Amino acid sequence: MKFDTSLIDARKETMIKNGFWKNRTIEHFFKQALETQPDKTAIVAYTVDGSKHEPVRLSYRQLNERIDSIAKSLIRLGIQRSDVVSFQIPNSWEFIAISLACARIGAVANPLMPIFRDRELSYMLKFLQSKIFIVPSVYKNFNYEAMAERLLPTIDSLQHIVVLGGEGENSVDKRLLADTSAAPLVADPVKPNDILLLLFTSGTTGEPKAVMHTSNTLLAALDGFMDSLELKDSEIILGASPMAHLTGYGYLAMLPIVLNSTTVVMDSWAPNIALQIIKDEAVTFSMASSPFVQDMCNATEKGAPRSPQFTKFCCAGAPIPPIVIERAHKIMNLTVCSxxxxxxxxxxxxxxxxxxxxxxxISDGKAIPGIELKIVDGNDNELPQGETGRLLVRGASQCVGYYKKPELNALTDDDWFDSGDLAFMDQDGYIRINGRSKDIVIRGAENIPVVEIENLLYQHPAIASVAIVGFPDERLGERACAFVTLKEGARFSFEEMIQYLTEKKVAKQYFPEKLEIRSDLPRTPSGKLQKFMLREEAKSFQLD
Structure with a gap:
């Protein structure tokens, strides 16, 4: 495959000169661990789905042997430099080994979320011209092998289906792990500015795009993150958030390799099991969205074990309700970093x-090293502290574009990227996301502070989650609807919402004028709310 490298070329000299692109690859860090501590545990992999709790433990030496076998097998299957290797497998040692094997032979890793089905995958595999597609046999009671076999004859580029947990000739064991020869691997590893990773956006806007990252952009993100959180090689990191999302891939699969530390992998989220694993494995750190923290707090309150080593958690993907921070610190002695x-x-x-x-x-943090932020109005004029506007980003970890869609790169002439988020910045440089630019609800020319009202409603004892979107109104342009889910056994009515917001002394112009109670709200697998789906539903709403 050929990739547009114009964004790489334009930024290369500046990023290297400023020390943010250090021209290293993940293979550099893996070899470092292999040379200095080959018998250190690299991965502990738990299979929760299917209740197989005895984990697989691999040292860096053992993991290297499996990576080498996979790399040789991929070459034997015809995978060449810059070819795309697509894999739709759950968190596992195989996920990490396949990712590292791709880097070792110069192929491009393309993890795909397990939620995707025939329609999405047909588009994605054709679009990327994937040559190989690796799937689990069955995961969460869905037959991925059968789906992959249906797709195979419909995608011209696709040559091989490989099945994790399969029993036939196309199993991972026979196709990717059978080569244990001592013959040296002859490969052309990924270079620092080669495309390392293709990830489809998670779908909060409804239009998937294939984001291109290089080793330099990914490692720039990890460098600043590790420095800010003061992470060390002694960390034991829980990988429970999906690794086919950038949070999981970068910060739970690759970051431990960069640190030369240990990853504890869960293929499926179960808070009670997770807390037992955290205690048994002496986990020190993890990263995921706020529902993971809420689940652990609830389980701990009901008697799940606590671990004194587990002290640090990074929460991303959605704003964190204040009560979650307080509960985690009080119940688990867990420091939650937004x-x-x-x-x-x-x-x-x-x-x-x-x-x-x-x-x-009260904030979503401040810029990590190598990143600049600014908040602008509709005319791109920078706004003063405290005022909400569009959040622009510039820096070393910015991707190098969207594959085959350069017109969507959203970069200004001086490299500012429009995030699509609204935010304000305080005097200390911390930002607070105020919603998406498309999330603005304008009622009679009055901007409704969506995030503020959502946070207030979230504090109501009956409400588990909330999202406010606009729906059309002939007179006012828009009105606001609150979609909520309720805690188990709780009840909540429109009248109670109005009374509650009145007691909180909220301006009546900001009151949602419609309430929709749902059993669940649409989210991406990483926990991000898919408001575009709610907005689409609300288009047909009218006042009762």
């Missing part, structure tokens, strides 16, 4: 652990 980022640039703001109790509940 962060914000996108598939396009990784985590680019973070709250340091020393400031977490003060700032995590």
């Amino acid at each position: 962060a914000w980022g996108m598939t396009e640039n990784g985590a680019i703001t973070i709250t340091e652990p020393t400031m977490a109790l003060e700032k995590s509940s």
